[in-house]
Amino acid sequence: MIEFGISRFAYPGGRDVLRGVDFTVAEGELCLLVGPPGAGKSTLLQTVNGLAPHFTGGTLEGQVRVAGRDTREHRPQDLADVVGYVGQDPLKGFVTDTVVDEIAYGMEQLGLGPVAMRKRIEETMDLLGIAELRGLPLLELSGGQQQRVAIAAVLAAQPAVLVLDEPTSALDPTAAQDVLSAISMLVNEVGLTVLLAEHRLERVMHAADSMIWLDGTGRAEYGKPAELLAHTSIQPPLAQLAKAAGWETVPLTVRDARRRARAEGLSPREPFPSPSHPARAALTCENLTVRYGQQVAVNGVSLQLAAGEVTAVMGRNGAGKSSLLWALQGGIPSSGELSVDGEDPRALGAAAARRVVSLVPQTAADLLYLPTVGQELAQADKESEAAPGTARRLLATLGVELSGDEDPRDLSEGQRLALVLAIQLAARPAVVLLDEPTRGLDYGAKARLAEVIAGLRSAGIAVAVSTHDVEFAAQVSTRTVLMADGDIIADGETRHITTSSPAYSPQMAKVFAPLDILTPAEVAAGLREVEW
Amino acid sequence: MKAIHPWAWWVWAIALAGTACLTTNPLLLALLALVITAVTALRRQDTPWARSIRAYFWLALIVIAVRVFFQILLGANEGSTVLFALPEVPLPGWAAGIRLGGALTLEGLLYTLYDAARLAVMLLCLGAANALANPRQALRSVPAALYEVSVAVVIALSVAPQLIESIQRVAKARRLRGQRADGLKGLLSLVIPVLSDAIERSIALAAGMQARGFGRRVGKGSPGPLALMLAAAMVATFGVFLLLSGGASWLSAGCLFLGVAGTLAGLRLAGRRLRVTRFNPPPWGLREWAVSACGLAAFGLTAAVSIANPSVLHPSTNPPSWPALSPLLLLAVLAAALALAPSGIAGAKSPGLPEAVGTVRSLRPRPATVANPAARPALAAVHPADWGAP
Numbered sequence: 001m002i003e004f005g006i007s008r009f010a011y012p013g014g015r016d017v018l019r020g021v022d023f024t025v026a027e028g029e030l031c032l033l034v035g036p037p038g039a040g041k042s043t044l045l046q047t048v049n050g051l052a053p054h055f056t057g058g059t060l061e062g063q064v065r066v067a068g069r070d071t072r073e074h075r076p077q078d079l080a081d082v083v084g085y086v087g088q089d090p091l092k093g094f095v096t097d098t099v100v101d102e103i104a105y106g107m108e109q110l111g112l113g114p115v116a117m118r119k120r121i122e123e124t125m126d127l128l129g130i131a132e133l134r135g136l137p138l139l140e141l142s143g144g145q146q147q148r149v150a151i152a153a154v155l156a157a158q159p160a161v162l163v164l165d166e167p168t169s170a171l172d173p174t175a176a177q178d179v180l181s182a183i184s185m186l187v188n189e190v191g192l193t194v195l196l197a198e199h200r201l202e203r204v205m206h207a208a209d210s211m212i213w214l215d216g217t218g219r220a221e222y223g224k225p226a227e228l229l230a231h232t233s234i235q236p237p238l239a240q241l242a243k244a245a246g247w248e249t250v251p252l253t254v255r256d257a258r259r260r261a262r263a264e265g266l267s268p269r270e271p272f273p274s275p276s277h278p279a280r281a282a283l284t285c286e287n288l289t290v291r292y293g294q295q296v297a298v299n300g301v302s303l304q305l306a307a308g309e310v311t312a313v314m315g316r317n318g319a320g321k322s323s324l325l326w327a328l329q330g331g332i333p334s335s336g337e338l339s340v341d342g343e344d345p346r347a348l349g350a351a352a353a354r355r356v357v358s359l360v361p362q363t364a365a366d367l368l369y370l371p372t373v374g375q376e377l378a379q380a381d382k383e384s385e386a387a388p389g390t391a392r393r394l395l396a397t398l399g400v401e402l403s404g405d406e407d408p409r410d411l412s413e414g415q416r417l418a419l420v421l422a423i424q425l426a427a428r429p430a431v432v433l434l435d436e437p438t439r440g441l442d443y444g445a446k447a448r449l450a451e452v453i454a455g456l457r458s459a460g461i462a463v464a465v466s467t468h469d470v471e472f473a474a475q476v477s478t479r480t481v482l483m484a485d486g487d488i489i490a491d492g493e494t495r496h497i498t499t500s501s502p503a504y505s506p507q508m509a510k511v512f513a514p515l516d517i518l519t520p521a522e523v524a525a526g527l528r529e530v531e532w
Numbered sequence: 533m534k535a536i537h538p539w540a541w542w543v544w545a546i547a548l549a550g551t552a553c554l555t556t557n558p559l560l561l562a563l564l565a566l567v568i569t570a571v572t573a574l575r576r577q578d579t580p581w582a583r584s585i586r587a588y589f590w591l592a593l594i595v596i597a598v599r600v601f602f603q604i605l606l607g608a609n610e611g612s613t614v615l616f617a618l619p620e621v622p623l624p625g626w627a628a629g630i631r632l633g634g635a636l637t638l639e640g641l642l643y644t645l646y647d648a649a650r651l652a653v654m655l656l657c658l659g660a661a662n663a664l665a666n667p668r669q670a671l672r673s674v675p676a677a678l679y680e681v682s683v684a685v686v687i688a689l690s691v692a693p694q695l696i697e698s699i700q701r702v703a704k705a706r707r708l709r710g711q712r713a714d715g716l717k718g719l720l721s722l723v724i725p726v727l728s729d730a731i732e733r734s735i736a737l738a739a740g741m742q743a744r745g746f747g748r749r750v751g752k753g754s755p756g757p758l759a760l761m762l763a764a765a766m767v768a769t770f771g772v773f774l775l776l777s778g779g780a781s782w783l784s785a786g787c788l789f790l791g792v793a794g795t796l797a798g799l800r801l802a803g804r805r806l807r808v809t810r811f812n813p814p815p816w817g818l819r820e821w822a823v824s825a826c827g828l829a830a831f832g833l834t835a836a837v838s839i840a841n842p843s844v845l846h847p848s849t850n851p852p853s854w855p856a857l858s859p860l861l862l863l864a865v866l867a868a869a870l871a872l873a874p875s876g877i878a879g880a881k882s883p884g885l886p887e888a889v890g891t892v893r894s895l896r897p898r899p900a901t902v903a904n905p906a907a908r909p910a911l912a913a914v915h916p917a918d919w920g921a922p
Contacts, residue, residue, distance in 0.1 A: 055739055080745030092733050093740030097666065104811035109745030111807035121811075154744065331707050351710035359708050366705035369721045383710045409728055423709070 001027040001161060001193040002048055004220075007062040009043060009052065017043050017058075019218035025195060027160075030187045030207055032225065033197040034234050035214030036442050037412040041197045042088075044214065045163050048195060049083035050076045067160050081110055084154030085163045089170070090146045091138070099125075099133045099141075099149050106157040117156075124156045127190075128182050143317045144175025148182060155186070161193045162186065168203060169439055172316045172468045173503045180204055199442050201236040202471060202507055205229070206253040226250050235443050237471055237507045240520030244527055254510045261511060268526025270516045279306035282462035283328060283357065283431045288336035290323045290486075297323035299486035300336065305431060305462040310453055312473035312494060313466040314504060315483035321466040322362060324483065325433045328464070329359040340431055351383060358429035362436045364420040365409070373411075373419060374404030380423035395422035397455075399448050414445035421452065432456055434465045438472050450476045474498055474506040474518040494518070535577065536875050538665030540820035544871050545661035547827030551834045551864065552653040555845040556646040559855045560834075561653050563865045568653070571868075572660045575875050588659025592652035599648035604636050611639025611850045639850040646849065669814065687734050698729040748807070757802035764794025822874035826867050833864035 002025040009018040017040040025031045033041050046052035047064045050071035064071045067082045076085075084106075087093045096102045103124060107117045125131040128148045133141065141149065147167055154162065164183070168176035184207040186192045198204050205211075211225040213232050221228065229239045229250040238257055242250045245266055251257035260266075283305040290298040298320045305311055305328075313321045327334035330345030330353050338344050345353040361367070370376045380391040395402065400418040402411070408419060417437055425432070434453075438446055446469075453476045456463050467473050473480060473494065480497040482490040482504070490497050495516060499509045508517050517523055545568075552564055576582040604618070618633040702725045703718075711718060741747075768791020774784035837860050838845050847855035 049743055051739055051743060055742055076739075076742045077745045077748045080743060080748065083743075085740075085743040087736055087740060089736065092736035095737065095741055095744070095746075097669075100812070106744040108809050108811055109748055111748075111809050113809060114811060117809070117811045157745065326704075329708065331704055349710075350707040354708060354710045361705055361708065363701065363705075366702045366725055367709055369702075369724045371724070380709075427710070 001025055001029070001067060002195065003063075003065040004044075004047075005062045006047065006060060006064060009040075009047065009058060009060045011056070011058040014058075016218045018047075018214075018220070021062075021220040023212075023220075023222040025193060025210065025222075027193055028187065028191045029209045030184060030194045030196065032201070032204060032208040032211045033195060033214070034199075034201060034211060034232075036216045036233075036444060037414060037440065039214040039216040040218060041214055042165055044212070044220070045085070045165050045195065045197055047071065048161065048163050049079045049085050050074060051085065077109070080106060080159075081157055082159055083161045083163060084151075084157065084159035086147075086150045086154055086165065086167060088165045090150035093150060094138050094146075097137055097139075099130065099136055099138060102138060102149060102153045103156045106153060110157055120156050120158070124152045127155070127186070128152045129178075142175065144171050144178055147171065147175075147179050151179070151182065155192075159192075161195065164194065164196045166197055166199065166440070169199065170317075170468075173470055175317060176200075176203055176468070177503075180207070183207075199440070200469065200471075201229075201234065202238065205236060205238075208252075226252055233444065237520050238511075241508065241511065241523055244520055244524035254507055257507075257511045258513075266527070268512070268515070268517060268523050270526065271522050279309055281305070282307040283340045284337075285328060285339075286337040288324070288327055288334055288338060290320070290327045290332060290334045296486050298327055298334070301486075301488050303328075303481065303488065303491075305464055307430070307462050308457055308460045309479055310457050310463045310465065310477045312477035312480045313464055313483060314468070314470075314473060314480060317468075319483040320486040321483055322435050323486075325359060325435050325464065325466055326361075328431075329353065329357045329433060331359060354424070354429065355384065355427045356429060357431040357433065358424040358427055359433040360417070360420050360424055360435065360437060362439070364417050364437075367420050367423065368408040368416070371407060372404060373402045373406045373408055376408055376419065376423060377404070380426045384427040386426050386428070391422050391426040394425050395419060398422055398452055413440035414442075414448070417441070417445075417449070425456075429461070431462045431464070434463070436466055436468070438467055438469045446472055470498065470504050471506050471519070473504075474509075475521070480504075535666070535669075535814070536575075536664075536823055537814045537816050537820045538670035540816070540823040541664040542661050542670060543824035544827030544868075545657045545664070547824075547831040548660075548868055549654045549657035551831045551868070552650055552657065554831075554834050554838050556650055557845050557847055557855050557857070557861075558646055558649060559857050560845070560861055560865070561646075561649045563857075564868065565653050565656055567865060567869045568656050568660045571872055571875075572663050574872060576663045582663045585659045585663040588655055588662070591659075592655045595652050595655065596645070596648040599644050599651075600641070603640060603644040606630060606632050607636070607640050607644065610643075611637040611852075613638035613852070615641065638852055642849040642852055646847075687737055694733055695726065695730050698726050702726055702729075757798045760801065761795055761798030764791045764798060767791040767794065819874040819877060823871045826869075826871040826874075829867035830864040833860050833867065837861055837864075 004021045004023055004025075006018050006021040008016055009021075010016045021044065033044060035041050043052050043056070043058075046056060047060065048066060048071075050064075052058060053060050054071075054075050060072075066079060069079060069082060071079065094102055095105050100121060103121050104117055107120060112120075122131070125134060128151060130145065130148050130152060133145060133149065138146065138149065147170075151162070151164070151167070162183070167179055167183070171179065180203055183194055183196065187194050187207070196204065196208075205225050208225045211223060211228045213221045213223075213228050213234065215221070215232070221232075226249045229236070230242065230248065235243075238252070238254075239250045241257060242248075245261070245264070247260065251260055281304040284303075286302050287300045288298060288302070289296065289300050301324060303324075313324065315321055323332065326332045328338065328345075330338070330348070334346070338346060340356045343356055345357050348356065368376055370379060377391040377395065378388070380386075381388050384390070395418060398418045398421060400415055402415060402419065408416060411419065437449060441449065450472070453463055453465065465473070465476060477494045480490070480492065480494040481488055482497060482501075495518060498504045498506060498518065499516070502510075506518050508519055508523060512523070517526065548564060548568060552561060555561065572585055576585070614635045614637055617635040620634040621632040623630060623632060699722060702722050705725075706718060706721065711721065767787050771784045771787025771789075771791055774787060834845070837858060841858065844856060844858050844861065847853050
């Protein structure tokens with residue numbers, strides 16, 4: 001269905017993004033596209049409908065054929081009836097205001113009659129389970145709903161191929177599951193060919209028929225997921241488990257892994273419960289409430305963050321996680337009591353507040369406003385009243401080397417996050433709040449971030465991380481706070497909270513169910529202990 | 533509730549703006565402002581664009597305030613009724629004709645107020661149109677050939693509110709770096725993140741539109757329609773020139789007619805190459821005719837007064853005179869206000885019903901526009917399963 005024959009692709013004045021991409025994705029296949037950030041995943045996706053190079057610019061040597069049409073001769077708009085393309089942020093790609101109009105838009109461009117359009121709109125909405133949303137403004141939908149509307153909007157044109165760029169990166173575990181099950185249903189029942197870029201493989205690899213691995217040098221490898229996962233550096237939890245257990249192929253589902261572990265009598269020792277010592281509370285809030293007009297985002301929350309403890313804040317999209325973190329920093333108005341070492345960050349000036357509580361917001365790039373990395377770091381030293389070079393040294397300890405004259409906007413997600421972290425840590429805060437830091441990070445970058453957080457913890461800093469990434473939360477946190485509708489509905493040890501609800505339990509917990517094991521690292525450690 | 537066709541509100545609002553343009557009578561302007569406010573308040577829906585009316589109110593007030601301020605500061609004050617006098621700053625000889633400070637006369641102030649009120653009411657009309665009609669819906673109803681223009685506007689329309697959102701977000705983020713977001717320096721520090729955000733969004737939107745088939749063309753392009761439209765525009769311009777220089781004549785009317793007709797024909801020809809259909813186009817029915825007629829009637833009546841009795845529309849300010857209204861002008865205001873009636877009919881019948889009700893109703897099969905048979909084979913050949921073919 002998609003015949004890649006790209007010998008070289010480069011943007012003007014840049015290095016080769018893709019080299020030697022040569023294989024065919026068959027009809028009705030769900031193909032996963034994986035690779036480190038900046039490896040050219042988005043570019044490869046865009047070559048399928050000709051956005052690259054027709055829209056993005058650049059030179060493509062070789063050819064890409066979709067359903068027999070050559071993208072050299074067909075522009076993206078001429079391929080709209082064959083390829084449905086959904087970008088990373090659905091909200092940015094919406095052309096109209098309401099759900100029905102958005103779904104109709106593509107068909108209007110194809111010149112379909114009103115009767116056919118009407119029928120297809122209903123069918124598509126039923127297929128994705130969004131019929132009840134038809135008249136709603138797109139802005140009022142939740143993230144998961146928006147993503148499903150975006151998929152419905154391209155599906156209505158009945159393309160043969162669906163191309164999705166990280167469709168679940170902003171979604172909570174349940175919403176992500178909804179979107180992914182809709183996609184795999186389309187593959188199974190409608191016979192759609194799907195090409196999907198995704199960082200969190202644990203969510204989709206069980207449904208994938210094939211996989212494309214971009215190694216970062218521009219080369220692409222195509223093959224079966226189980227084989228590719230065994231020798232590439234992309235390491236979802238099950239691949240790490242396979243490595244720890246010495247399995248040659250990677251089990252693609254929790255069920256496979258469970259069976260294999262049972263068959264081999266794999267039973268790692270449970271990790272020792274960490275000694276719970278009464279930690280000093282670094283941040284205390286009582287009855288904290290955040291309102292936006294009539295809407296209550298955080299509803300009288302009482303919480304303590306202990307020094308040297310990492311707390312994961314989890315919950316659905318819109319549960320109030322971000323609002324809570326912002327309120328704890330004092331960055332948005334709130335009522336109730338808030339105290340960090342006896343001081344209220346809301347009463348302090350902005351400069352003093354960030355030396356007490358530091359927040360890295362969801363869109364970390366918002367904090368960067370200077371033209372070069374060097375100026376940002378120098379400004380960070382100045383505003384933190386730290387010795388010159390502090391921020392740069394911090395950046396180096398975060399494992400990221402950047403040249404001073406790079407533009408912060410050109411950095412990868414992981415590099416940008418490290419830069420913002422270095423800037424914020426230069427102020428030596430007692431409390432660090434991270435809002436969705438794993439968005440857009442691959443396994444390598446996430447592992448480095450986990451090390452950074454462990455470092456903060458051992459330095460006695462209280463850390464709170466809001467995240468949708470269950471595996472990451474299990475890896476870095478010792479305590480978890482679950483939020484729903486502005487309330488804290490559960491607060492306790494991560495080990496206890498995550499294993500008690502299926503949506504929030506990590507894969508290792510599911511594989512070794514009665515055993516109290518959360519991460520592949522614990523499996524590896526547990527297995528070593530058994531061997532001794 | 534099925535909303536009134538957006539263009540009906542635009543016709544109504546533009547006609548009222550034209551009415552305001554014809555007069556400096558403060559009574560008539562005040563009544564028009566009242567009518568516009570009342571209709572907007574009663575007929576707007578709870579939508580993001582409907583909230584924009586407040587901004588237009590402030591803009592109108594600012595216009596009046598700025599005009600009055602400059603009249604006081606450096607106005608050419610005619611008349612003899614001095615209200616108060618500012619010390620006059622002597623200016624050098626080369627600034628002859630400009631006066632700084634000095635006496636403010638009642639006549640000068642009234643003239644400025646009336647003139648500013650006219651502009652303010654016209655601004656209100658624009659705001660009312662924006663609040664009552666969904667701008668994107670209005671753009672969806674433009675002829676297919678103007679599509680490329682409308683795309684630019686669609687992008688601007690969707691990026692503008694997002695721009696405000698990103699300004700707020702970035703300003704909030706400034707605090708996290710210990711800075712204040714106000715002041716010139718704070719403002720400058722917002723520029724880079726906000727602009728790069730806006731550009732990124734516009735590019736994503738443009739890519740999304742293209743990927744979904746925007747701008748598909750059937751057949752090869754020919755310069756014919758463009759040449760026709762250009763020629764028509766030139767003929768029309770010539771007609772306007774004749775009209776303005778020599779008054780109405782058969783020649784100027786003919787030129788104007790030819791120009792308009794040529795432009796329409798060109799648009800139609802160009803539109804034919806874009807095979808674009810509309811899903812659920814807002815119907816143009818009796819209510820739409822009635823709303824536009826209300827606006828046009830107000831304009832027509834006022835225009836009639838301006839020919840028959842221009843002094844009512846422009847009350848003298850030197851010497852100051854008490855403005856008056858003629859019965860015809862009251863009728864014009866009444867006509868403008870009558871737009872409430874037709875637009876209220878459907879609203880009163882089915883308040884709060886979801887949009888979908890209207891959608892179903894207007895989707896009775898229209899045989900003339902059923903799917904283009906020529907487009908079918910190509911679609912059928914490539915789509916994976918037959919789950920949607922009519």
